[in-house]
Amino acid sequence: MKLVCLSDTxxxxxxxxxxxGDVLLHAGDxxxxxxxxxxxxxxxxxxxxxxxHKLFIAGNHDLFLESxxxxxxxxxxDSDMVWLNDSGICIDGVNFWGSPITLRFHDWAFMREPGxxxxxxxxxxxxxxxxxxxHGPPHQxxxxxxxxxxxxxxxGCPQLLERIQHVKPRVHIFGHIHEGHGAxxxxxxxxxxVSTMNQAYRITHHPVEYELK
Numbered sequence: 054m055k056l057v058c059l060s061d062t063x064x065x066x067x068x069x070x071x072x073x074g075d076v077l078l079h080a081g082d083x084x085x086x087x088x089x090x091x092x093x094x095x096x097x098x099x100x101x102x103x104x105x106h107k108l109f110i111a112g113n114h115d116l117f118l119e120s121x122x123x124x125x126x127x128x129x130x131d132s133d134m135v136w137l138n139d140s141g142i143c144i145d146g147v148n149f150w151g152s153p154i155t156l157r158f159h160d161w162a163f164m165r166e167p168g169x170x171x172x173x174x175x176x177x178x179x180x181x182x183x184x185x186x187x188h189g190p191p192h193q194x195x196x197x198x199x200x201x202x203x204x205x206x207x208x209g210c211p212q213l214l215e216r217i218q219h220v221k222p223r224v225h226i227f228g229h230i231h232e233g234h235g236a237x238x239x240x241x242x243x244x245x246x247v248s249t250m251n252q253a254y255r256i257t258h259h260p261v262e263y264e265l266k
Contacts, residue, residue: 054145056184056265057073057077059079060112061080063254070260071102072259077102078226082229086116087117091117100133106135108142109134111138111163112229138152139152147265149183150184152177154187154188154189156210167212168212185220185222187225190244192209193207193214197233199232209230225243225245226247228246228248230246231252245261
C-alpha cells in the first residue's frame with residue numbers, strides 16, 4: 054500500500070504536484086485563514102485526485118472545522134473523502150487513526166492544555182493502530198523550532214510520545230512544525246514530518262511517498 058502524504062499547505066494546495074498512490078493523506082492546516090470558502094476550495098482540489106482513498110485531518114489553522122463541525126460534515130456528505138477527527142478507518146486490513154489536536158499555542162483551533170486536557174485525546178488512539186496521523190509531532194521527534202534569539206526549542210507533545218511508545222504504530226505521520234520536515238526511525242516506529250511549506254510559509258517540499266509493507 055503506497056501512502057502519499059502532505060501537510061501544511063495553508064491554502065496553496067494548487068501549487069502541489071501529487072504523485073499517484075493508494076491512499077492520499079493530508080495531516081492538517083488545509084487552509085490559510087480557516088474560512089468555509091477556504092475549506093470548500095481544498096475539498097474541490099482534494100476530491101479531484103484519483104487515489105482510491107483520500108483521508109485528511111484538521112490543523113490549528115482550520116478554524117471552520119472546529120467552529121462549524123456539522124456544516125463541514127455536510128459538505129463531505131456523499132464524497133469519497135474521509136475526515137478523521139479523533140476517529141479511525143480500516144482500509145484493506147490497515148488501521149488508520151487521525152487527530153487534529155496540538156498543544157496550546159496562542160488561540161488557534163484544536164488546541165489543548167498539557168495534562169488531562171490533551172491526554173484524553175491520546176488515550177483514544179487504539180492499540181491496534183497501524184498508521185497514526187496527527188497534526189503535531191511527539192516530543193523531540195522532528196519538532197525543533199528556532200526562536201528569534203537563536204535558541205532551539207522542542208515543541209512536540211510528551212504525552213503523545215508516551216502513547217506512541219505504548220501503541221507502536223507502524224508509521225506516524227504529522228506536520229505543524231514546518232522546519233521539522235523529514236523522516237526518523239525510532240523505537241520501532243517510522244516518523245514522518247510531511248510539512249509541505251517551509252518556515253517562511255512557501256510550498257517547498259514534495260508530498261512524501263511511503264510504502265506500507
